[in-house]
Amino acid sequence: MFSLKSSFFKNVLTLFTGSVLSQLITLAISPILTREYSPNDFGEYAFYLSIVTILSVAATGRYELAIMIADGDEKADATTYLSLIISLLAGGFVLIIAIILKSFGMLVRYNQLLFYASFHVMFIGFYNTLYHRLNRYGRFKMISMVVIIQSLVVAIYQIAFGFINPRSIHLIVGNIFGVVASVSTIIFLDRGIGGIFKYSGMILEMAKRYINFPKFDLWAGLFNIGFQQLPVILITTLFGTTNGGYFSLTQRVLQAPVSLIGGSILGAFRQKAVEHFREYGHCSRLFLKVMYFMFFVAIFPTLLVLFYGKVIFSYVFGSQWEMAGLFSQIMILAFLARFVASPLTYLFYIAERQAWNLIGQVLFIIVTFLGFFIGYKFDSVILGLVIYTAGNCVLYTLYLYISYLFSKGLYVYKR
Structure with a gap:
């Protein structure tokens, strides 16, 4: 259906290889985690991830999607910078809400989770932005490496703490560490990421263009x-x-x-x-x-x-x-x-x-x-x-x- 020599197939194969290894890690540890953690732990973990995932959609204002279709690399990098700034602000906003709720004694049961969520949302915004930037420039090998590292970090943390002290909070923290590790890896490997800051003057233009x-x-x-x-x-x-x-x-x-x-x-x-x-x-x-x-x-x-x-x-x-x-x-x-x-x-x-x-x-x-x-x-x-x-x-x-x-x-x- 696709020629083995086509660039499309090669790109799919590269991404697929990384995704396969990443998902194999996730699936391989599932039988271990389901024997360490209870269905109730998974339920609380799923509830937290659902809230964080919903909040994370707004973390970039969806500007990361414009990185792929931007006309020219300069505009793409300016849009990347814009998306990263919005992610930082989004994380700070959730943190402020958590502090306010705690000071008024509201949602006491979820206060700790909101503090975790503030950093989680911010780093997911960073990750989504940098992922789309790598995608635009065809850096598929780097994308594959990053998703594998993320799954490995999550797996190691969740299994280790599931053995020591199986509680839903360790499923949550393991997931956060995985996102942080993936963002850190991209920043370390993608030397060109620093170049986006010189397009700060185009941020408002991109914000309006892709409103x-x-x-x-x-x-x-x-x-x-x-x-x-x-x-x-x-x-x-x-x-x-x-x-x-x-x-x-x-x-x-x-x-x-x-x-x-x-x-x-x-x-x-x-x-x-x-x-x-x-x-x-x-x-x-x-x-x-x-x-x-x-x-x-x-x-x-x-x-x-x-x-x-x-x-x-x-x-x-x-x-x-x-x-x-x-x-x-x-x-x-x-x-x-x-x-x-x-x-x-x-x-x-x-x-x-x-x-x-x-x-x-x-x-x-x-x-x-x-x-x-x-x-x-x-x-x-x-x-x-x-x-x-x-x-x-x-x-x-x-x-x-x-x-x-x-x-x-x-x-x-x-x-």
Whole structure:
């Protein structure tokens, strides 16, 4: 489907290799962690990560997405600088909120977590910004190295403290250390990063040029991440932290291929798609090749989980996680749809139709709320998952269709 000699395939292979090793580390330690930490610990950890992940969307104002499409390297570096500054301010804002809440004795249970979250959000903003900069300049080997280092640091910390003192806080701190390690590695290896500061005079110009990213895509991103993290929050709140833990593990395992292969394809696809648009005004052939590739890669694992999810989870993670296996059987079709669509929906950014994306993310949020509140009304987390999965399949199919129209050059914003 892709020529072995093509630069696209080589870039995919480079990113895929790093992602494979990174995800293999994550998956390899999962059976260890599920025997060290309880489903309740995983539920609390998932709840914290859901909040941090949602906050992190706003950490850069979504300007990191403009780094890829900026006209010229100077503008790209100026946008990088802008995104880093916003990340610093975002972390400081969360820290101030934490201090204020603590001084008034509010949300006492979550005060410590908010202090952790302030640094976590800031470094995730740094990481996302620097990652997109590396992607723009085709430094795929460095990206692969960074994601491997991040997974290794997280794995070592979480396993070590799971053996010494298995508590959810150590799952959290391990994740923070992983992001800090990845940012530090990029700064150390990317000697050209210091050059971005000479474009500080262009920051306001870039902020205005790409204002649609914070104006529209920030909200779309919040709804998108909110939609992905909302189930954990809703399940933990409505059905308890243990069910939240089951969902967390299920999401962690099923999301791995999306991050592993989908993330690798995305990194190469967005670069090649931008090139095709600049040269031809469309990328429909590339779109179809990637879509078919993603579907055929995913169909066999999907069928395997669909029929044997409970058996697989019980064997790999321990009998106490059998319910997570049932969750996986219900949710697998939604993850198949997400897997196929994940790299291709980047066309919403190339087409600069952030407002359309915002509408779509609102629909995802509505489906998620409806699903789990109906499940809560009937006291059935299973019913909630079924409705959530069905809604996801429909909406991702719609996203694919609209992305295909964009790939043909239709409805693309004319600069």
